[in-house]
Amino acid sequence: MGMQPLNYKDVEIGTIAINGVQMGVVELGKPTAATAKLRPTLVFIHGFTGNATSWGALLEHLAGQDMHVISLEMLGHGRSSAPEDPTRYSMEHCQQDILAALQALHIAPGAAILLGYSMGGRIALYTALSGYFRALVLESASPGLAIAEEREQRQRSDEALATCIEDYGLEAFVSYWESRPLFASQEKLSIAQRAKLREQRLHNTPRGLANSLRGVGTGIQPALHQRLNEITVPVLLITGQDDPKFCAIAREMATQLPQAQHQIVPNAGHTVHFEQPEAFETLVRNFTNSVQ
Template identity: 40%
Template sequence: MNITLAHGFTQTSRSWADVVEILTGHGLDTAGITAVDLPGHGDSAAVRADLWGSAERLVAAGSTGTLVGYSMGGRVALHAALRHRDAVERLVLIGATPGIADAAERRARRAADEALADHIDGVGVAAFIDEWLTNPLFAGLTDETAQRADRLRNTAAGLSSSLRLAGTGTQEPLWNRLADIACPVLLIVGATDRKFRTVAESMAELLPDATVAVIDGAGHSAHLEQPAATVQALLDWLAERP
């Protein structure tokens, strides 16, 4: 079984280390697990790409099989599933959204993303990461699970470009295209992540084959806060879709 992993904003492929370790502990071959550095992040810090371009790179880096994306990586994975139905056999989204449906809200978010990108360029990576991790979305993270050292591997230019090119504000909403995704979809969300739990439940109503898995004791970063429970939810779902 092949599994490709796509991280969230400010993270890198290394953020999946605990998940990969647990997966291999359950007998999965590490050769079949690919964690990708998305454009603007990690070893791809110098790469510039929008969501569709990021999706192309994600599919090229992985193999036909299961695509797992968290937050920003989930939005990239969703684009990949829409464009490469032959390559994405199963889709797993953790705390992800198809975009902002309301045009005015989307414009406001885009302006906010642009302002934040300018701020990153101004203050640098270290100061921004410390600010970013105070976001209430990440309240469930500890000093260890926040993976600050890994996030500091990124560059200000890379992160700001990611916001400008692939931020939620730039994304055309995909709500009306969810019905086109024929592959099975697992929507993982932390029990205390109320906003994205509502999003997941709304997505499940539109997707042809969707399952929602709620992870107890977790917020937005379910796979970081409760990696064992998140992996178990994934494995239980995969067992029903070999």
């Protein structure tokens, strides 16, 4: 399960073979035998259209502060495999793949903090039910849709979007994706920042993104509302002030998670780590130090 290096921007992305697929991985600040017990491990799961480098300079900053940082790419994204069968992308398979990757990287149960954004937050929440992690950070995440009719409607919507990706191609889809109201706050970013984000989104494949929607979209995933009380580890919920929908979801989740705190970041929307990176980094670093 050796790493296959690829230099993309300033970060080395590799792949590991797990469960019959390849998973893209960035690993920074790997501890030595002498520092293994001193360095906290953070595992990052990106959002839809993202990849292991979606976190910008955050990974390098945290690694430079004596933290062991691992960023994983979900199926259909970045360098990870893009299977033809949409069911291979399911939430259950995501959990199995993440745990297999961490075992391959010699991360013991209870050693790591899991952090997920948006789609990655939904995956992280489900994966945390395994009991493998010491704490959890969820950025702009949800437990899914509680009402069956809403899940069915969302599945139809995701299928239509997946078909459009396949029919019209990646560039057309990314242009549509960037225009969604959910990302309106990103208009405040510089042209260079938006161009960088677009380039990262285009670092994917149409089949991968389409099947990710079909396999692990919000409509198809299990609703987790009734299981939130099973997650007894500390949880940090992060949302942007300009994203009222997910602020409300996080407030509700905080009432059901046994050890949760909710932080709302000013002047940020759905993608807090990109829109307000310094504030996001401070929240993650302080939370990590508090649970060691």
